[in-house]
Amino acid sequence: xxxxxxxxxxxxxxxxxxxxxxxxxxxxxxxxxxxxxxxxxxxxxxxxxxxxxxxxxxxxxxxxxxxxxxxxxxxxxxxxxxxxxxxxxxxxxxxxxxxxxxxxxxxxxxxxxxxxxxxxxxxxxxxxxxxxxxxxxxxxxxxxxxxxxxxxxxxxxxxxxxxxxxxxxxxxxxxxxxxxxxxxxxxxxxxxxxxxxxxxxxxxxxxxxxxxxxxxxxxxxxxxxxxxxxxxxxxxxxxxxxxxxxxxxxxxxxxxxxxxxxxxxxxxxxxxxxxxxxxxxxxxxxxxxxxxxxxxxxxxxxxxxxxxxxxxxxxxxxxxxxxxxxxxxxxxxxxxxxxxxxxxxxxxxxxxxxxxxxxxxxxxxxxxxxxxxxxxxxxxxxxxxxxxxxxxxxxxxxxxxxxxxxxxxxxxxxxxxxxxxxxxxxxxxxxxxxxxxxxxxxxxxxxx
Amino acid sequence: xxxxxxxxxxxxxxxxxxxxxxxxxxxxxxxxxxxxxxxxxxxxxxxxxxxxxxxxxxxxxxxxxxxxxxxxxxxxxxxxxxxxxxxxxxxxxxxxxxxxxxxxxxxxxxxxxxxxxxxxxxxxxxxxxxxxxxxxxxxxxxxxxxxxxxxxxxxxxxxxxxxxxxxxxxxxxxxxxxxxxxxxxx
Numbered sequence: 001x002x003x004x005x006x007x008x009x010x011x012x013x014x015x016x017x018x019x020x021x022x023x024x025x026x027x028x029x030x031x032x033x034x035x036x037x038x039x040x041x042x043x044x045x046x047x048x049x050x051x052x053x054x055x056x057x058x059x060x061x062x063x064x065x066x067x068x069x070x071x072x073x074x075x076x077x078x079x080x081x082x083x084x085x086x087x088x089x090x091x092x093x094x095x096x097x098x099x100x101x102x103x104x105x106x107x108x109x110x111x112x113x114x115x116x117x118x119x120x121x122x123x124x125x126x127x128x129x130x131x132x133x134x135x136x137x138x139x140x141x142x143x144x145x146x147x148x149x150x151x152x153x154x155x156x157x158x159x160x161x162x163x164x165x166x167x168x169x170x171x172x173x174x175x176x177x178x179x180x181x182x183x184x185x186x187x188x189x190x191x192x193x194x195x196x197x198x199x200x201x202x203x204x205x206x207x208x209x210x211x212x213x214x215x216x217x218x219x220x221x222x223x224x225x226x227x228x229x230x231x232x233x234x235x236x237x238x239x240x241x242x243x244x245x246x247x248x249x250x251x252x253x254x255x256x257x258x259x260x261x262x263x264x265x266x267x268x269x270x271x272x273x274x275x276x277x278x279x280x281x282x283x284x285x286x287x288x289x290x291x292x293x294x295x296x297x298x299x300x301x302x303x304x305x306x307x308x309x310x311x312x313x314x315x316x317x318x319x320x321x322x323x324x325x326x327x328x329x330x331x332x333x334x335x336x337x338x339x340x341x342x343x344x345x346x347x348x349x350x351x352x353x354x355x356x357x358x359x360x361x362x363x364x365x366x367x368x369x370x371x372x373x374x375x376x377x378x379x380x381x382x383x384x385x386x387x388x389x390x391x392x393x394x395x396x397x398x399x400x401x402x403x404x405x406x407x408x409x410x411x412x413x414x415x416x417x418x419x420x421x422x423x424x425x426x427x428x429x430x431x432x433x434x435x436x437x438x439x440x441x442x443x444x445x446x447x448x
Numbered sequence: 449x450x451x452x453x454x455x456x457x458x459x460x461x462x463x464x465x466x467x468x469x470x471x472x473x474x475x476x477x478x479x480x481x482x483x484x485x486x487x488x489x490x491x492x493x494x495x496x497x498x499x500x501x502x503x504x505x506x507x508x509x510x511x512x513x514x515x516x517x518x519x520x521x522x523x524x525x526x527x528x529x530x531x532x533x534x535x536x537x538x539x540x541x542x543x544x545x546x547x548x549x550x551x552x553x554x555x556x557x558x559x560x561x562x563x564x565x566x567x568x569x570x571x572x573x574x575x576x577x578x579x580x581x582x583x584x585x586x587x588x589x590x591x592x593x594x595x596x597x598x599x600x601x602x603x604x605x606x607x608x609x610x611x612x613x614x615x616x617x618x619x620x621x622x623x624x625x626x627x628x629x630x631x632x633x634x
Contacts, residue, residue, distance in 0.1 A: 088504060089503075089504050089505055091503065092506055192522050193520075194501045194523065196522060198625035198626075198628065199626055199628065221545065223541070224538045224543045225538060225544075227538070228537040228538050228541075230534060355519070358520075358521075359531075362523060363531050367625055367629040368499075370535065373546035373547075374546050377629070380628060381583075
């Protein structure tokens with residue numbers, strides 16, 4: 001698809017068509033969601049052999065499974081015979097998925113099949129197929145690429161996709177923090193059971209754009225929640241992200257100019273953990289902050305990189321702990337998105353800490369969250385008001401902070417001079433354009 | 449024919465059912481008229497207000513896994529009076545864009561049944577239908593079951609005859625929430 005007339009990221013002018021056009025949407029499905037690395041879930045959701053979690057990649061239903069040997073797979077949830085979903089449960093434990101339509105049965109039991117998801121049972125195999133059906137050729141379709149990144153499971157449908165670590169680049173510092181406990185111990189987080197899923201009438205890219213470094217929206221969008229104060233330690237407006245009073249929430253935004261990832265904040269800047277009304281919470285996070293500082297210095301990890309941030313294209317997150325949560329924006333149509341939210345806590349958090357954080361996450365994020373409700377109102381009505389033929393003639397303005405960046409110490413990244421910028425969005429859409437117009441991986445990964 | 453004693457018990461129960469049904473209707477009126485501070489006055493300080501997620505699980509697992517658990521798992525809401533008071537405060541700011549302009553909301557409450565009567569506390573169940581119409585063409589239906597515990601506090605002159613809500617579990621009949629947000633008070 002030719003995007004020349006729609007994208008002018010250098011000058012910060014982007015057509016509304018990319019948010020409302022059905023042709024652009026179809027090109028996204030064909031060229032972006034079939035190739036990019038997408039989040040599927042977290043290994044703590046499927047701890048035991050046979051555990052599965054029903055997930056989604058773009059518009060496709062997939063199963064995140066753990067086979068009888070403990071290995072993790074991502075399988076397309078669609079019977080190879082007539083396409084019926086072989087599983088309509090959100091989670092559970094089984095090694096065999098039987099299609100309810102004609103009974104084809106697939107297995108992840110290593111004692112019965114050579115490849116997880118292989119077709120095991122076919123009704124009337126002998127009498128009806130003369131035993132000639134090649135069951136090894138008709139298994140559930142696996143994603144050719146799966147990566148377990150410190151517990152986060154990512155997958156890609158493209159066998160030629162680069163390794164996840166290359167796709168991630170130095171943005172890994174943000175993902176590392178998401179996967180780390182409050183004391184910085186990587187991989188030591190778990191998902192709190194229950195994934196919030198809800199529909200919004202907005203284009204999916206509004207979600208990514210909001211998290212990848214849009215500090216600009218904060219004051220007008222979130223004035224109402226800052227007025228009531230939902231953060232740790234009481235009611236002051238500065239505590240929404242756990243910032244100490246008077247300390248800026250952010251000093252810059254960081255953009256990975258070629259890879260498209262972006263973050264509010266810098267790898268060089270860390271807010272510190274707040275004080276709480278509850279002494280046991282204050283004690284836990286004081287200890288954690290001290291341990292984190294020691295560990296990060298010893299391991300050479302930058303002190304910041306907490307976000308909010310977006311991993312290109314559609315996984316957004318706060319690296320924590322206030323909150324520590326991730327969301328994936330699944331496209332439904334150009335004008336509708338299904339948002340999924342996972343919440344994470346330290347794997348070894350004492351019950352009172354895990355409970356405090358869980359309650360904080362629920363009043364902050366998701367459809368019941370006092371913060372996120374106002375974001376969704378804006379995304380929805382922005383989408384609606386951009387659909388008309390007259391509105392579509394007038395592009396969106398992304399000129400905030402053009403030319404106002406400085407090099408970052410991180411490979412392939414820049415930092416904004418001022419903490420409000422649209423540099424991150426410009427680079428995100430440039431990357432988006434490469435995918436959607438069908439550039440090759442060689443073109444897209446050259447020199448990143 | 450019931451004996452005089454049974455009949456007295458039955459009448460007591462009917463009167464209590466009607467008294468609490470009236471409390472539920474009054475509560476719905478407060479919510480739908482936007483009198484949220486008066487609604488907050490109905491809430492006990494130790495209120496637990498939970499709306500779990502509803503999951504698709506296999507037969508036989510419903511009891512253990514079909515709803516997420518308040519107190520330990522992710523819910524739509526799992527909070528108390530303090531957070532609900534913050535929600536009301538946010539609605540009053542005039543810049544809570546998700547409810548500015550305000551939605552039109554109606555709470556319908558039905559199928560009221562007393563489940564446990566151990567005065568001063570009464571557990572009851574009911575069904576709710578909450579209809580929201582917003583801005584121009586946005587319409588949402590929230591349908592489900594409610595399990596409440598109400599406590600008689602004996603305060604005279606109170607709009608609810610001294611009844612305070614101390615526990616509410618809301619079982620919304622949706623897996624993927626089809627509304628964009630939950631700015632409503634249930």
